[in-house]
Amino acid sequence: MNKRNSRKLMKDFAFLRPQGGLTQSLMYFGFECISQESNILMSDLSFKKLEDIKIGDEVIGLCKQGTGKHYHLTSSKVLAVKRKGLRACVQITNQNNSLICTPDHKILSRVYDDCLSWREAFALKNKYVKEARPLSFPFFTTSSEFWKGWITGLMQGDGYKINHRQRIYLGIKSKDKLLLEVLRAKLEDLGIQCPKIKEKTWSQINKHGRSFFKKAKYWKPNRTIYILNIYRKNAVFEILKWMSLLPQTAAFDFLRGWLSGFVDAEGSLTQGKITIFQNEGEILEKCKQILRILELPFSDFKYKTSHLHALSCSNPFQLLLYATPVLARKKQIENMAVKQKNCFPVKIIDKGKMEVMDLTTETGNFIANGYVVHNCDDGWMDLLYKLCKEIQRVIDNTPDHSLDGFSVMQVKEKFGELAFYAGGYNSEIGELIDKAERKSRHTCEICGKRGSLSVKGGWYRTVCPYHRRTRGYMKVKPWHKGK
Numbered sequence: 001m002n003k004r005n006s007r008k009l010m011k012d013f014a015f016l017r018p019q020g021g022l023t024q025s026l027m028y029f030g031f032e033c034i035s036q037e038s039n040i041l042m043s044d045l046s047f048k049k050l051e052d053i054k055i056g057d058e059v060i061g062l063c064k065q066g067t068g069k070h071y072h073l074t075s076s077k078v079l080a081v082k083r084k085g086l087r088a089c090v091q092i093t094n095q096n097n098s099l100i101c102t103p104d105h106k107i108l109s110r111v112y113d114d115c116l117s118w119r120e121a122f123a124l125k126n127k128y129v130k131e132a133r134p135l136s137f138p139f140f141t142t143s144s145e146f147w148k149g150w151i152t153g154l155m156q157g158d159g160y161k162i163n164h165r166q167r168i169y170l171g172i173k174s175k176d177k178l179l180l181e182v183l184r185a186k187l188e189d190l191g192i193q194c195p196k197i198k199e200k201t202w203s204q205i206n207k208h209g210r211s212f213f214k215k216a217k218y219w220k221p222n223r224t225i226y227i228l229n230i231y232r233k234n235a236v237f238e239i240l241k242w243m244s245l246l247p248q249t250a251a252f253d254f255l256r257g258w259l260s261g262f263v264d265a266e267g268s269l270t271q272g273k274i275t276i277f278q279n280e281g282e283i284l285e286k287c288k289q290i291l292r293i294l295e296l297p298f299s300d301f302k303y304k305t306s307h308l309h310a311l312s313c314s315n316p317f318q319l320l321l322y323a324t325p326v327l328a329r330k331k332q333i334e335n336m337a338v339k340q341k342n343c344f345p346v347k348i349i350d351k352g353k354m355e356v357m358d359l360t361t362e363t364g365n366f367i368a369n370g371y372v373v374h375n376c377d378d379g380w381m382d383l384l385y386k387l388c389k390e391i392q393r394v395i396d397n398t399p400d401h402s403l404d405g406f407s408v409m410q411v412k413e414k415f416g417e418l419a420f421y422a423g424g425y426n427s428e429i430g431e432l433i434d435k436a437e438r439k440s441r442h443t444c445e446i447c448g449k450r451g452s453l454s455v456k457g458g459w460y461r462t463v464c465p466y467h468r469r470t471r472g473y474m475k476v477k478p479w480h481k482g483k
């Protein structure tokens with residue numbers, strides 16, 4: 001009658017008694033968590049350790065739009081942070097990165113040729129079913145080589161070189177003060193001192209009327225422009241040396257940095273697409289070479305009306321992960337499509353018990369160490385925890401050995417309701433189990449709020465109105481005349 005008559009919440013945990021007691025035993029079972037050391041991708045494309053994340057933080061999540069079957073990126077608020085103590089874990093690894101999680105944690109994977117669906121970590125390798133390939137994105141840390149590259153890319157995009165009385169100096173003008181502040185700080189980190197950032201208006205800069213800006217539609221004479229000039233001879237020499245580096249010989253991190261500096265200078269992000277504008281042939285060529293070395297796909301086109309050359313990047317999210325710009329408006333991921341090219345087979349090994357945590361986010365998922373992971377559905381955790389605590393109390397208060405044979409055989413979900421099978425118990429424990437099972441009929445399995453029996457494709461689950469709506473379940477009449 002029912003495709004899904006039982007879903008194992010936990011395997012047999014009778015063996016865990018008596019050491020540590022029942023409530024302690026519960027802590028060793030999955031409930032879908034990941035290592036607290038994992039790096040979570042935040043909505044500004046930075047990374048934060050899972051253990052440092054707070055309620056209200058914005059992470060990147062995936063969602064489906066309307067009736068579409070493709071996933072899109074969106075920023076997703078953290079609604080809850082759960083610490084779950086020590087749990088048995090596995091490590092999954094591919095060429096991009098690795099993640100430590102409980103074996104039952106769900107990971108977004110490409111299962112058939114064009115279908116992304118959730119798979120438990122332990123089921124990613126299954127010799128009877130076609131191997132699942134988890135979606136995974138590369139992630140990087142920023143090194144000093146990256147920032148050298150960023151300075152170079154920014155200067156080659158927006159900077160200028162002036163020869164004055166046989167001395168060369170470098171300068172950059174920008175309407176974004178932040179860009180120049182970061183530039184100044186990063187130069188200082190590298191031991192290069194710069195003068196203060198100057199402030200001028202457009203009309204002050206162009207007062208001799210030599211600029212084409214005056215003709216432009218967006219001419220705003222009172223807009224502030226920030227200027228940073230680099231005069232020191234050895235600093236100028238150093239930066240010119242970076243500028244002349246050939247992409248083929250530069251370090252990988254330098255190229256990533258160069259591209260992010262260049263996107264900060266010349267890139268534009270509209271409707272989930274990144275376009276890089278450039279008219280100088282040599283620099284355009286350099287940009288193309290770097291995109292090719294980093295294996296970032298792009299197409300090259302020329303505007304008919306303005307003679308402007310542009311490069312359009314066809315995997316913008318990948319580009320932003322490789323080359324994260326400083327400016328917030330150039331790294332908006334909202335509505336970017338998720339490309340399935342980033343699916344690779346993984347290796348799985350046992351890791352033993354580790355400290356684990358989980359998040360609840362608006363989208364129900366988030367990105368940890370590059371893998372898209374699902375929130376844990378632990379709505380019944382409290383219920384089970386309480387039940388185990390109460391059973392333990394009964395056992396502890398029964399000194400006559402009559403409960404020595406007590407064991408838990410199986411705990412699972414059956415027809416959308418908790419099924420707790422135990423042996424060797426007395427009537428007091430029997431009542432506690434009945435009470436917990438009855439309570440589960442009104443408790444959302446996903447979040448623990450008040451819920452009722454619902455169905456999706458023949459699968460029964462008890463869910464709250466919110467999760468019925470968001471996960472596509474339909475309310476049904478319960479068959480038991482529940483008290």
Ligand SMILES: [Zn+2]
Pocket residue numbers: 444445446447448449451463464465466467
């Ligand atoms: Zn719920």
